[in-house]
Amino acid sequence: MKLKEKNKSKFKIIILGLCTGFLSGMFASGGGLIAVPGLVYFVKTEEKEARAIAIFSILPMVLTSMFFYNKAGNIDFRMGILCGIGGLIGGWIGAKILKKINDKYLSLIFIIFLIYAAILTFNK
Numbered sequence: 001m002k003l004k005e006k007n008k009s010k011f012k013i014i015i016l017g018l019c020t021g022f023l024s025g026m027f028a029s030g031g032g033l034i035a036v037p038g039l040v041y042f043v044k045t046e047e048k049e050a051r052a053i054a055i056f057s058i059l060p061m062v063l064t065s066m067f068f069y070n071k072a073g074n075i076d077f078r079m080g081i082l083c084g085i086g087g088l089i090g091g092w093i094g095a096k097i098l099k100k101i102n103d104k105y106l107s108l109i110f111i112i113f114l115i116y117a118a119i120l121t122f123n124k
Helices: 010-027 032-042 047-071 077-098 103-122
Strands: none
Touching: 010 032, 010 047, 032 047, 047 077, 047 103
16 A cells, blocks of 8 residues: 555654654764655655665655855765765665565665674774
């Protein structure tokens, strides 16, 4: 069942967006690390639908955070553009592969990625 067909609490979705934006701005997480689990477990959205919604909702968060990071002089635009080019290609490939992966395996891959990222962060 699609999100618009479900009876969703607007308040829960707005609170999730607020938390996602706050944490994304603070940790530059991209928002999806917070939005996807929040949409799945807090709002009861299907895995793939949650990922699509997260991708759609991240742009305003990124633009807002970018404004303040730039104002503080923390952006290397050349590096950002080069990374963005890679991100466009990687995003396209990831979206194509997403259609073929079972939700259960997708969750497992996501968990493994989070654990890996946490280990890298603590081993700096």
